[in-house]
Amino acid sequence: MGKKTTTSIRDLLFGDLWEYAPAPQSSDFVTLKERYGHFINGEFVETEETFDTINPATEEKLAEVCIADEATVDTAVKAARKAYEKVWSKMPGSERAKYLYRIARMIQERSREIAVVETLDGGKPIKESRDVDVPLAAAHFFYYAGWADKLNYAFPGAQVKSLGVAGQVIPWNFPLLMAAWKIAPALAAGNTVVIKPAETTPLTAMILAEIFQEAGLPPGVVNIVNGFGATGAAIVNHDDVNKVAFTGSTGVGKIIQRAVAGTGKKLTLELGGKGANIIFDDAPLDQAVEGIINGIFFNQGHVCCAGSRLLVQENIADEVMAKLKHRLSTLRVGDPMDKNTDVGAINSREQLDRITELVAAGEAEGAVKFQPSCPLPEKGFFFRPTVFTEVTPSHRIAQEEIFGPVLSVLTFRTPEEAVVKANNTPYGLACGIWSDKGSKLFEVAGALKAGVIWGNTYNKFDPSSPFGGYKESGFGREGGVQGLLAYLEVR
Numbered sequence: 001m002g003k004k005t006t007t008s009i010r011d012l013l014f015g016d017l018w019e020y021a022p023a024p025q026s027s028d029f030v031t032l033k034e035r036y037g038h039f040i041n042g043e044f045v046e047t048e049e050t051f052d053t054i055n056p057a058t059e060e061k062l063a064e065v066c067i068a069d070e071a072t073v074d075t076a077v078k079a080a081r082k083a084y085e086k087v088w089s090k091m092p093g094s095e096r097a098k099y100l101y102r103i104a105r106m107i108q109e110r111s112r113e114i115a116v117v118e119t120l121d122g123g124k125p126i127k128e129s130r131d132v133d134v135p136l137a138a139a140h141f142f143y144y145a146g147w148a149d150k151l152n153y154a155f156p157g158a159q160v161k162s163l164g165v166a167g168q169v170i171p172w173n174f175p176l177l178m179a180a181w182k183i184a185p186a187l188a189a190g191n192t193v194v195i196k197p198a199e200t201t202p203l204t205a206m207i208l209a210e211i212f213q214e215a216g217l218p219p220g221v222v223n224i225v226n227g228f229g230a231t232g233a234a235i236v237n238h239d240d241v242n243k244v245a246f247t248g249s250t251g252v253g254k255i256i257q258r259a260v261a262g263t264g265k266k267l268t269l270e271l272g273g274k275g276a277n278i279i280f281d282d283a284p285l286d287q288a289v290e291g292i293i294n295g296i297f298f299n300q301g302h303v304c305c306a307g308s309r310l311l312v313q314e315n316i317a318d319e320v321m322a323k324l325k326h327r328l329s330t331l332r333v334g335d336p337m338d339k340n341t342d343v344g345a346i347n348s349r350e351q352l353d354r355i356t357e358l359v360a361a362g363e364a365e366g367a368v369k370f371q372p373s374c375p376l377p378e379k380g381f382f383f384r385p386t387v388f389t390e391v392t393p394s395h396r397i398a399q400e401e402i403f404g405p406v407l408s409v410l411t412f413r414t415p416e417e418a419v420v421k422a423n424n425t426p427y428g429l430a431c432g433i434w435s436d437k438g439s440k441l442f443e444v445a446g447a448l449k450a451g452v453i454w455g456n457t458y459n460k461f462d463p464s465s466p467f468g469g470y471k472e473s474g475f476g477r478e479g480g481v482q483g484l485l486a487y488l489e490v491r
Helices: 009-014 070-088 093-109 111-122 126-147 175-188 203-214 229-237 250-260 285-301 314-329 349-364 415-423 438-447
Strands: 038-040 043-045 050-055 060-066 160-162 165-169 192-196 222-224 243-247 266-270 276-279 309-313 368-370 386-389 406-412 430-434 452-455 488-490
Touching: 038 070, 038 203, 050 111, 070 165, 070 192, 070 222, 070 229, 093 111, 093 126, 093 175, 093 203, 111 126, 111 175, 111 203, 126 175, 165 175, 165 229, 175 192, 175 203, 175 243, 192 229, 203 222, 229 243, 229 250, 243 250, 250 266, 276 285, 276 415, 285 314, 285 406, 285 430, 309 314, 309 415, 314 386, 314 406, 349 368, 349 406, 406 415, 415 438, 430 438, 438 452
Parallel strands: 165 192, 165 243, 192 222, 243 266, 276 309, 276 430, 309 406, 386 406, 430 452
Antiparallel strands: 038 043, 038 222, 050 060, 160 488, 368 386
């Protein structure tokens, strides 16, 4: 007879006996086409040259996607100009609103399909695509549908007029949401659009094109062209584009700013960031630790406003780090299609190499690395959640945008020192402040050089709230009534 074993209640509640069973999201109901072209003048068109879009979690090919050259971009801009002059700019705002509202409802109706495709193409966990990206994309169309017939009341005492054709280039970290951020206000203001999705994540833009077609959006109002940097450059440099909106790296943003200088084109740039998450000793620490996790490990750290620098008050640093390391050990890294996954796949091999190189630089410069001992899938682009301590402000990992699941921890003694360290960056996009004292929250927020500041939370977005940065994080705002300004001539 074998030895009898017993399990205590403590073991059951706090031991290692509990494991998450796989909870895969089915993709059987999603049918991807073998080849995707462009959406121009209300129709899907193809060009000869193509590239493959892959699933970063498996490295498997999802589809072929056509590349738009200058001639294709020119066709798209001409379609947008014709639609602007003949239809969209002449349409009453109340009628434009109906289209935006219809698009929002159709995004909701196809939300399950869109979430799956967003995860397959981008690598983010399905629960994030399902619960954040898709609902927020629909919310932006709903929100700007409400503004479309109220433009004359948006800016009291001023007269407003649409600009014409908006050229837009969006990144790969939030493909659907970034498209909604840019298309919805442009259309509400009476402009037409030519937009280029990122080359690694074009598929949800193609679903959005299907929605535009099914919604009966007049031909040419929105045109979607796929491709690489040359395609984006063709949009930016086109003589008949009145407005350029770009979200992406600071380096590319500088190139675009030089390209449009002196042309009369309006420009908004939403660029990189190196956000500081500041934890004071009077903060609710358990809540703050969750905010730290959400601030840097949400979407694998592929977030321009990520809280990638943790500034923690010196007298609570040990306690915060103990709690943080324990919380890191509970994160589930792996298959993005598993509903239990917290950290999915890095978007591309190129981005994984960038993250790996900067982490190696952090170690070489003397910072101390901590990673939980979680297994990684054998295939795909994955990286363990990483925390560096003993970081100095001069370290590359404290200055350069890593755009991955890597946190740099610095300490401070006084609020004044926290502000100095938080502002010690070429970027100025977002910061978080954690304190039980409202006066401290407002005082510190007023001293920070950042466009978005969260108090006792992080990564909270709403279509009615403006978003944007200062310094090398760009200029202009997206979201809210302020997001309309970039697409209007105000007199």
